[in-house]
Amino acid sequence: MRENDSRCTDSEENDCSYLGVGQAATHLGLSRRWMYRESRRHGIPRYYFGGKLRFKVEDLDSWARQQRVS
Numbered sequence: 001m002r003e004n005d006s007r008c009t010d011s012e013e014n015d016c017s018y019l020g021v022g023q024a025a026t027h028l029g030l031s032r033r034w035m036y037r038e039s040r041r042h043g044i045p046r047y048y049f050g051g052k053l054r055f056k057v058e059d060l061d062s063w064a065r066q067q068r069v070s
Contacts, residue, residue, distance in 0.1 A: 017057050018047065024055040028064060 019027060025035045036053070039046055045059040 018049070018054040019057060019060070021053050021055075024060055027057065027060055 021032050021035045025032045028035075035055075039055075042063075044063050045056065047054045047056070
């Protein structure tokens, strides 16, 4: 998942907890378009750094767990 981010290495795993839109979409199994269009509507916490949309891995995982249908 983080191989595409050249700033992250295995030894820096804890320092790379933010994902770009494409990485976040892959993490959730959704499209980049969905992430841009629907993440706010569906309550996924988002962050902007330098004009770029970012997502925390922990937030994505927490949101995904809340979507469970019994």
